[in-house]
Amino acid sequence: MATDTGTMKTDVTQTSRQFSTFFVADLFFGVDVLCVQEVLRFQQMTSVPQAPEVIEGLINLRGQIVTAIDMRRRLRLPSRGDDLMPMNMVVRTEDGAVSLLVDEIGDVLDVDVATYERPPENLDPAARGLIRGVYKLRDRLLLVLDTERTVDLAVGRAA
Amino acid sequence: MQEDQDVIREFLVESHENLSRLDQELIELESHPTDAALLASIFRTIHTIKGTCGFFAFSILEKITHQAETLLSQLRDGQRELDPSLVSLILETVDATRKVLASIEATGEEGPDQFEDLTERLRAAAQGAAGRGNQSTPDKPFDSALEQGCVSGPAEHAEVAKPEPDATRSSAAADANIRVGVGLLDKLMDLVGELVLTRNQILQFNTEREDAALNTTSQRLNLITTELQEGVMKTRMQPIGMVWNKLPRVVRDMAVSLGKQIRLEMDGAETELDRTIIEAIKDPLVHLVRNSCDHGIESPEVRQRAGKPPEGKLTLRAYHEGGQVNIEIGDDGAGVDVDRVKEKAIEKGLLRPEQAQKLGDREALNLIFQPGFSTAQTITKVSGRGVGMDVVRSNIEKIGGIVDVFSRPGEGTTVKLKIPLTLAIIPGLVVNSGGERFVIPQVSLLELIRLEGDSSDKHIEHVHGTPVYRRRGSLLPVAYLNQVLGLKAAERAEAVNMVVLQAEDRQFGLVVDGINDTQEIVVKPLGKQLKGLTVYAGATIMGDGRVALILDVLGIGQRSGVLAESREQTRNVAEHKTQSGAEQQRLLLFRAGSFERLAVPLSLVARLEEFPQSSIEHAGGCQVVQYRKHILPLLPLHDVLEPGAPDRGQAADPAQVIVFNDGERSIGIVVDRILDVAEDTVTARQNSNRKGLMGSAVVGKRVTDLLDLDYVLKASAEDWFQRKRTSADGKVVLVAEASAFSRSLIRSSLDMAGYRVIEAANLDEMIRELEQHPVDIVIAALDLPPNGISALRAAMGRRPEWERIPVLALAETAEQLRTLAGRARDFEDCQTRSDREAMLDSVARLVLAQASVETEPVRAGEEK
Structure with a gap:
């Protein structure tokens, strides 16, 4: 996996890592920049009746059919409201590309690995399985999203 | 180096091809041991491999093939006769060669196995022939023609030998063919898939515009794409x-x-x-x-x-x-x-x-x-x-x-x-439902039915709540796509569109909002997040660039309950439905009076007994018999069904009695003869106007009357119920359960216990019933369509008067019951579907509990 080797390399040789950042409600998330395939504006979507409710629908990404997961619902946050159009953050996963619907796309940040910490134990169960760790930036916390677990809907369901 | 690798790969591919031909040729050889051409071809194949091995310095392979070649040359030259043991030996050689080739393919080395034993046996076999006094020497196996190729060294060896196998068969074909990697063909196929989609999009644009040039071009594009698709598909055909x-x-x-x-x-x-x-x-x-x-x-x-x-x-x-x-x-x-x-x-x-x-x-x-x-x-x-x-x-x-x-x-x-023929591109029918488009694979499609006019709704009838359609005289179970997928129902349309589908060997009708056209679609898999949904077979991209879901006909059938969940179930749990409207039941068949074939569900029967006529006594104008220290009232069935009919001579002795009981009281129904227990799919039920009969059905290929037990018991054993009515009297139970048969079973039990019963097949129907009738208790299947019992609870939470109604959940199995013990917030109590008595107990308990909570009955004002 290109992503994995990329992550490993940065771990070994560098003291900083790059994250693509985005917002979901008031949470500030980061995904390893190498995991991100592309970022798109809101796309027309085909809803999937009977699908788990975190699945917003299917989008046509240049001939490839990509499942879109609503991050608000995935993290059990209050819904976005109709006036806010979500953005598609298309991430590569073992199972192919998956689109995460987020509120807003942030910058790509270089983050000092020394500021990393494991997520707090008392994290909301809906988010616990999905957040790998936290980088303490100067003015806010960057939550590292575990994309593989995010797209695995079995994670966090039992909680 | 790279070049070397390429040459080796070439060698591997060719050898594999040769070897699979060899297998066949050797078998053929066994039946025609003297076919010289065949022998020559086999010899050459082995020879080619041997020659190339020498070139690449694959010594083990060379050794094996060399010995085999020796043996083959003896056969070819008629020095010895072919026998099965020799063929086995050569086949073994082929296997060994394959093994080594596989190892070369994987590691580039020949692998650890030296095949010394095989080589030895080959040598022994060859020498055996030589020893039998022949001119040939095993060390010099080649015939002179081939040896000429060898002299110039191993490098040319392969080249000289290579064209030879082709020469024997179709050399012309060899010239006209080139080898293409499978990866490339797959890639081409994918691209053609994309092209088909783009073509579909262009064609859609074309219909929206009035442009002659575009029209011509898109027609051409259409033709070319179709031809290209066929062509590329053919390249992958084998x-x-x-x-x-x-x-x-x-x-x-x-x-x-x-x-x-x-x-x-x-x-x-x-x-x-x-x-x-x-x-x-x-x-x-x-x-x-x-x-x-x-x-x-x-x-x-x-x-x-x-x-x-x-x-x-x-x-x-x-x-x-x-x-x-x-x-x-x-x-x-x-x-x-x-x-x-x-x-x-x-x-x-x-x-x-x-x-x-x-x-x-x-x-x-x-x-x-x-x-x-x-x-x-x-x-x-x-x-x-x-x-x-x-x-x-x-x-x-x-x-x-x-x-x-x-x-x-x-x-x-x-x-x-x-x-x-192929998996990638399939023809499909595009349908609409609930504002969404879906594709139904053409393979599963049998016919389209459009029911028009004011009475369009009446074409679809209901058997016990299950919709069916009379299609050329036989009943076709019907499902509604909107309901199956939980989509919003369509506005009342002037026509009903139904597609008749085939899943496995069964057929059902699926009502959709609209039927569009057929299209070639490219099947794309769904992500793993959606893999669990059995109702979809995949997705595709439509002409307008949007995604449409491809329906899995089998999954739809199962989900809607039109088809049984799985084959296992139809056999193991024969009591359960196989098709809605036509269900698997176990029925007790018997004869009484002029009714040759009557049936009751076996699950309602407590026991079958025989009583000698001499033991039957009369008490209070009724026939009774002493039975297990109680008095069992007997009820001759023909008296109920045919009151006033002349007695048909001598009653059977001993009397055949079907005993029903409700836990406390029992009653025996006297019939003429118990015929059989049938486990069958009850098809084409017909309602009856006759009192005491529920209707007739075909059971075991014969028309059978279904006894209305409720009526029979009520008609003749009034007091049998009256004593029970204290708690049950007038209480209304809403039974929500997809299977009409299960519902009718539950209904019978509840009827007998004195409850009033309303039925619903799914959540929508249930809500409708709740709106129309005051209900004291709800009995619902855990898997009530569309979304199970938790959806039901949520729906009932909408109105305060519904929220108070206790819910009794019915589980399929005792196991399911156990796992549910912790999940009690969706229901007040839970029982298995099959345990009738426990269910009645639960109902009674819930009714009592509710009565004590509600000092003022909520529904008092609503009752007329």
């Missing part, structure tokens, strides 16, 4: 012979090791299939062939005793039919012993003995597809370890195929596979 090639070898090896004589006949080897499908059917085919050899064809002695030729015949047939490929694997062996299959199924707990009796031969035959099933008397090393047929079936079904088995005792067994 004759099924590719898989069949190795079967002669399999059959021969099997025959030798089992001591049988088997002749393999292949018909239609040129039939072409997409290579992805070829890959998928390879293993199932080999398995089926092995099965036929092992279990199907008998040993020569047995065959002769049965008056058949000692040599068994195994036939492979492949042919195109209606966009599908049929493959038949038939033998003329003993056939499948249906009784043994049943015995075995009972032994393995797959079937209950009383089910087995009722099982038709065809159904019984299908038992062999159950996991863990094998009828072979002995487990041989070649097959019959009890894994297999189920895997064969699941592999074939995975690619959209069907497996069928036909067998006649003593005449043989034929397994028939129906397989789609």
Whole structure:
């Protein structure tokens, strides 16, 4: 996996890592920049009746059919409201590309690995399985999203 | 280096091809041991491999092939006769060669095995012939013509030898062919898929615009794309012979090791299939062939005793039919012993003995597809370890195929596979429902029905709440796509559109909002997040660039309850539905008065008894009998059904009595004769106006009247209920359950206990009933369509007066019941569907509990 080797390399040789950042409600998330395939504006979507409710629908990404997961619902946050159009953050996963619907796309940040910490134990169960760790930036916390677990809907369901 | 690698790969590819041909040629050789051309061809193949080995310095391979070559040259030159042991030896050589080649392919090395034993045996065999006094020396095996090629060194060796194998057969074909990597073809196929989608989009634009130039161009594009698609599809087509090639070898090896004589006949080897499908059917085919050899064809002695030729015949047939490929694997062996299959199924707990009796031969035959099933008397090393047929079936079904088995005792067994030509692009019908588009694969489509006019709704009738449609005289179960998928219902349309679908061997109608057109669609898989949804087979991109879901017809049928959940269930749990509107039930059949064939659900019957006429006494104008220290009132059925009819002579002695009971009280119904217990699908039920009968149905191919037990008991044993009415009287129970049959069972039990019963088949119906009637208690199946019982609870939370109604959940099995114990917030109590008494207890308890909570009945004002 290109992503994995990329992550490993940065771990070994560098003291900083790059994250693509985005917002979901008031949470500030980061995904390893190498995991991100592309970022798109809101796309027309085909809803999937009977699908788990975190699945917003299917989008046509240049001939490839990509499942879109609503991050608000995935993290059990209050819904976005109709006036806010979500953005598609298309991430590569073992199972192919998956689109995460987020509120807003942030910058790509270089983050000092020394500021990393494991997520707090008392994290909301809906988010616990999905957040790998936290980088303490100067003015806010960057939550590292575990994309593989995010797209695995079995994670966090039992909680 | 790279060049070397390329040359080696070339060598590997070619050798593999040669070897698979070799297998076939050797088998052929066995039947025509003197065919010189054949021998020469075999010799050359081995020779080519040997020559190339020397060039690459693959010494082990060279050694083996050298010895084999020696042996072959003796055969070719007529120095010795071919015998089966020699053929086996050469085949072994071929295997060894394959092994080494595989190792070279994987690691670049020949691998650790030196095959010394084989080499030694080959040498011994060759010397054996030489020793028998022949001029030839084993050290000098080549004939002079070939030796000329060798002199110039190993490098040219291969080149000289290479064209030779082609020369014997079709050399012209070789010139016209080039080798193309499969990866490239797959890529091309993907691209064509994209092109088809883009073409669809352009065609859609075209219909929206009035542009002559665009119109012409898009027509051309359309034509070219179609042709290109066909062409590329063809490049990936391979004759099924590719898989069949190795079967002669399999059959021969099997025959030798089992001591049988088997002749393999292949018909239609040129039939072409997409290579992805070829890959998928390879293993199932080999398995089926092995099965036929092992279990199907008998040993020569047995065959002769049965008056058949000692040599068994195994036939492979492949042919195109209606966009599908049929493959038949038939033998003329003993056939499948249906009784043994049943015995075995009972032994393995797959079937209950009383089910087995009722099982038709065809159904019984299908038992062999159950996991863990094998009828072979002995487990041989070649097959019959009890894994297999189920895997064969699941592999074939995975690619959209069907497996069928036909067998006649003593005449043989034929397994028939129906397989789609290709998986990538399929024709589909686009339909609308709830504002969404869906695609139905054309393969599953039988016909389209449009019901028009004011009475369009009336065309769809209801059998016990289950919608059915009368299609050319027979009842077709109907499902609504909107309901199955939980979409919003369509506005009242002036017409009802129904597609008739076929899943497995059953048919059902699916009502959709609108039917569009048919299109070639490219099937794309769904992400793993959606894999669990059995109602979809995939997705595709439509002309407008949007995604549409492809329906899985089988999944839709199961989800809607039109088809049984799985085959296992229809057999194991025979009480449950197989099709809604036509359900599997166990019925007690009996005769009474002028009714030749009456039935009641067996689950309502407590016992069957016989009482001598002399023991029947009269008390209070009724017939009674002393029974288990109680007085059992008896009720002659013909008195109820035909009051005033003349007594038909002597009553049977002993009297045949069906005992019903409700926990406290029992009543016996006297009938003329108990006929049978039938486990059957009740088809085409017809309602009856006659009192005491629920209607008539076809049970076991004969028209049977269904007894309305409720009426019969009420009519003649008034007091039987009256005492019970204290708690139950007038309480209204809403039974929400998808299966009409389960509902009717529950209804009967509740009726007998004195409750009023309302039925609903799904959540929508249930809400409608709640709106219309005051309800005291709800009994609901855990899996109530569409979204189970938790959705029901949520829906009931909408109104405060509904929220108070207690819910009794019905689980399928006791196991399910246990796992549910912790999940009690959706319901007040939970019982298994089959435990009638526990259910009645629960209902009584809930009614009591509710009565004590509600000092003021909520529904007091609503009642008329």
